[in-house]
Amino acid sequence: MQDFDPNRFAVIADIHSNSDALEAVFQDISDQGIESVVNLGDHLSGPMAASETAELLLSNEMPAIRGNHDRWLVENKREDMISIDGVAFDQLDEHHLNWLRELPTTLWLSEDVFACHGTPKSDTTYWMEKVSPQGDIILRSRDEVADEASSIDASLLLCGHTHLPRRMDLPDGRVVLNPGSVGCPGYIDKTPVHHVVQTGTSAACYAVAEKTTNGWVTMFRHVPYDPSRMIQLAKAANHPNWEARLATGWVA
Template identity: 40%
Template sequence: MKIAVVADIHGNLPALEAVIADMARESPDMVVNLGDCVSGPLWPDETGHLLMEKAWLTVRGNHDRIAVGPPVHPDNQTDHFTQSALSSTVIDWLAALPFSCHLDQGVSIFHATPHQDDLYLTETVTGEDALLSSAAEILGRLGDNATSALFLCGHTHIPRLITLPTGQTIFNPGSVGCPAYSDETPNHHVMEAGSPHARYGLLEKTGQLWTYRHKAVDYDWAAASKQARRNGREGWAHALSTGFYPR
């Protein structure tokens, strides 16, 4: 069993296309998508249509939820832009996505945590940065009912492979289309992958053993940066071209 894992595409169509091309060479048995599919000042509707065509197992991210919710105020530039750019076809697809899924291989799939789609599972915000949380903090966020052997999650945009004292594993593939961003919750901070590559993950099970790979794929991030700048988002443009968010 070989599983490709994508997350946090954020409407970055050329990054997604590059990952799809790389996955074709890897020949996975299935692809799972951990959500936050289209939100961003890039190509939200085009990305949504490509994902619908692929028909991967996909769970809902927090920005997917916002995109199909009540009208977003213009002060929220990213989600307001996304809402205004989406066709009804993509909106209906996003609205039908499940919160989480479970695979027969003892794998649980969700965007952020098993109970909340906008809470960091493995990071604790300290000042302007988000640092790796303690094992006790992570277990507390998973909750007592999280009994799967392997958890696949995104949301933070930071590639992670974590083994907990319980023997359970958390795998975050990183972000396909948004290598760095800033957020105001719980206070102002930045998340940065440190390079502009499109990221995804590969998991392969042989017998009872899993192997894990993080992949960083080259693509035309200058074009993505230009599109963000065309839509008035200089911070996104800088992040897409460098992997760092301007402070």
């Protein structure tokens, strides 16, 4: 593995067993001349190609952290798993699960860059958004977001989990960055209430961060790819509802 460059790197998250999207993102990262990548978790849970995704990640070694679905894959009994975790679990070998077990929950990439999956204290909490009692996704205030990281003295704070690409500049100058989702542009969740997250694009998404004398320059890259094989795998795993989200970024 090459040394991680904390001044210019790609940020990926929420692959959810979509190996074709991951391959497209890796190719785009290479085309941009970017040599360092950090992975913010939720790698394998999904009704598609968990084993393929695991092998692709293991062959492209990079700093990575464990997301909530990764944790559930190694902490829950098979009979207690939700469907997309169970489909993934059945494809994985023990060395894949051991890799997930060894991943940290948070990671300092440098004195200036901190990474987590949800928030610094929770892998299941949305950092820059919240869900209303009616199930609407609402942007949190800058003060609320800053309170989640009151003790973390890093100029760049990385998170995933919501699948929504977003940057927020905090009152003290720190930047919170969510790269969006590589492989799952829409989903349904029941916590804290039923809600739908959808990006409106089928493109695989990731972020690029570069430190300059004026601060962090960031950009989101939406990479088109052919999702047809992933759609067929999802259907074969009895998840035909994934067709719309993979093909369009909307939840049908």
